[in-house]
Amino acid sequence: MAVLLVHLELLILSSLLSLAVQPSLAYLQYGQACKATVPYNRNEDCDRSALLSCQNGFCACHTNVTDAFYHPTSKKCIILLGTRCDPNFYHTTTRGCVAGSCNQVTKICSCLPGRAASYEGLSCSKLIDETCSSDAECGYRQTLMKCVAGQCSCPNSLDNYFDRDAAICRVHTGSTCRPGGYLSCDSEAECVPVPKLDKVSWCQCNAKYPTATKQTSIRGLDSPHYGQAPCVKVVQFGEQCSSHQPNYATATRLVCDINAQLMCKNEKCICQFRTGLQWDNEKKSCVSGLLGQCFIPTYGNSTKVTYSQSNKYWQPPRKLNMIGYNF
Numbered sequence: 377m378a379v380l381l382v383h384l385e386l387l388i389l390s391s392l393l394s395l396a397v398q399p400s401l402a403y404l405q406y407g408q409a410c411k412a413t414v415p416y417n418r419n420e421d422c423d424r425s426a427l428l429s430c431q432n433g434f435c436a437c438h439t440n441v442t443d444a445f446y447h448p449t450s451k452k453c454i455i456l457l458g459t460r461c462d463p464n465f466y467h468t469t470t471r472g473c474v475a476g477s478c479n480q481v482t483k484i485c486s487c488l489p490g491r492a493a494s495y496e497g498l499s500c501s502k503l504i505d506e507t508c509s510s511d512a513e514c515g516y517r518q519t520l521m522k523c524v525a526g527q528c529s530c531p532n533s534l535d536n537y538f539d540r541d542a543a544i545c546r547v548h549t550g551s552t553c554r555p556g557g558y559l560s561c562d563s564e565a566e567c568v569p570v571p572k573l574d575k576v577s578w579c580q581c582n583a584k585y586p587t588a589t590k591q592t593s594i595r596g597l598d599s600p601h602y603g604q605a606p607c608v609k610v611v612q613f614g615e616q617c618s619s620h621q622p623n624y625a626t627a628t629r630l631v632c633d634i635n636a637q638l639m640c641k642n643e644k645c646i647c648q649f650r651t652g653l654q655w656d657n658e659k660k661s662c663v664s665g666l667l668g669q670c671f672i673p674t675y676g677n678s679t680k681v682t683y684s685q686s687n688k689y690w691q692p693p694r695k696l697n698m699i700g701y702n703f
Contacts, residue, residue, distance in 0.1 A: 403421065403422060403423035403424070403425075403426075403428075404421050404422050404423065404428070404435045405422075405423055405426070405428070405435060405451070406426065406428060406435055406436070406437075406446055406451070406452070406453070407434060407435060407436075408422075408434065408435050409433055409434055410422050410430035410433065410434060410435050411430070411433070421435070422435035423435070423452075425452075426451070426452035426453055427442070427444045427452065427453035427454070427455070427465070427472045428452075428453060437453035438453065438462070438465075438472075441460065441462050442455055442459075442460050442461050442462050442465075442472065443455055443456070443459035443460040443461075444472060453472070454472070454473075454474045455472045455473050455474060455478075455485050456474055456485065456496075456497035456498065457473065457474065457475055457476055457485045457486065457487065457493040457494070457497040457498070457499075457500070458484060458485065458486075458493060458497050459484065459485055459497070460483060460484065460485075461473055461478035461479075461483060461484065461485045462478065462483070463478045463479070463480045463483055465478070470485075471485075472485075473485035473486075474497070474498055474499075475487065475493075475498065475499050475500045476488060476491070476493070476500050485497075487500035487501070487543070488500070489540060489541070489543075490503045490504070490538075490540040490543055491503060491515070491543060492515045492518035492519045492543040492544070493518070494515065494517075494518070495517065495518070500515075501513070501514055501515025501518060501519050501521070501528075501543070502514055502515070502528050503528065504521060504528050504529065504530070504538040504540075505527050505528060505529070506527065506528050507526055507527060508523040508526060508527060508528050509523065509526070510523055511523050513528070514528035514529075515543075518543070518544070519538075519543055519544050519545065520544055520545040520558065520559060521538070521545060530545035531545065531559070534551075535547060535548055535551040535552070536548065536551075536559065539562075542563075544560075545559060546559065546560055546561060546562055547559050547560065547561050547562075547567075547579045548562075548579065549561065549562055549564075549565045549579045549580065549581060550578060550579065550580075551578060551579055552570075552576060552577065552578050553567040553577050553578060553579050554567070554577065555567045555577055561579035562579065564581060564582060564609075565579045565580055565581050565582060566579070566580065566582050567579055568580050609630055609631070610631055610632075610633050611630050611631065611632060611633065611645055612632075612633055612636065612638070612645060612660070613636065613638060613645050613646070613647070613655050613660075613662070614644060614645060614646075615630075615644070615645050616630055616643055616644065616645075617630045617631065617632050617640040617643060617644065617645050618630050618631065618640060618643070632645040633645070635661075636660060636661040636662060637653060637661060637662035637663075638662065647662035648662065652664045
């Protein structure tokens with residue numbers, strides 16, 4: 377019995393020693409010889425996390441659907457921002473992109489919204505108000521943001537705002553600007569000279585988007601903090617509109633035509649909530665049917681009625697006889 381136990385212990389020890397001397401499994405690196413053991417998974421031997429696949433017997437960058445290339449410093453293949461990538465590549469969180477991620481639609485390595493790619497395509501800028509230690513971290517050359525007091529900020533916090541869609545600082549509508557300068561106006565405005573002021577220009581709305589007024593019924597846009605109200609576009613019945621009260625930097629600028637008795641509901645222009653109002657396509661306005669409430673818009677006419685007095689309603693009598701008079 378004792379001999380049997382000793383023999384069993386020797387077998388276990390021998391097995392452990394054989395496992396210890398076996399080399400650990402490791403993926404092949406760039407330039408190493410490989411063998412495509414599975415026809416439909418040709419990168420099985422190569423390090424997929426380094427974006428390698430077995431091509432012509434050697435591990436190389438996966439270039440048939442991407443613009444990957446070998447980066448000697450990091451010893452792996454990388455895909456620069458602005459170049460082709462594969463959104464189905466799940467072996468890294470960035471889908472093989474050196475920064476940002478692979479856009480599912482364009483299949484291009486892109487930074488997340490509000491961030492800009494460096495000229496070299498190696499990094500994405502920080503977001504506005506994020507902590508920083510240099511202008512380069514804020515992507516100054518692309519975003520025009522500087523590192524001020526440890527935060528990424530636009531040059532002038534009062535006259536400038538950060539356009540997250542374009543990832544760049546812009547000049548508020550109504551603020552002074554420099555024609556051809558590095559800080560541009562909003563896409564719906566242009567830098568034009570101020571009347572009667574020599575060598576001074578400001579951002580004003582272009583012809584497509586007139587300047588907002590009280591008539592647009594958007595509150596808060598003409599706050600002194602923002603200078604002048606932003607540019608708006610008046611839209612008609614059935615068109616998309618802004619059903620919320622936007623702030624200056626993110627104003628939707630799609631306003632229903634109140635002259636046509638329209639209001640914004642669920643982001644669509646509809647007739648205002650009053651009895652009997654219906655849209656008349658010929659008159660391009662909401663009109664009232666028989667016995668419905670009447671609306672007389674009087675602002676801007678010769679009587680010079682103020683805006684607060686402009687909405688005049690006529691209520692029908694509760695009872696009418698056959699010829700239209702009260703009982």
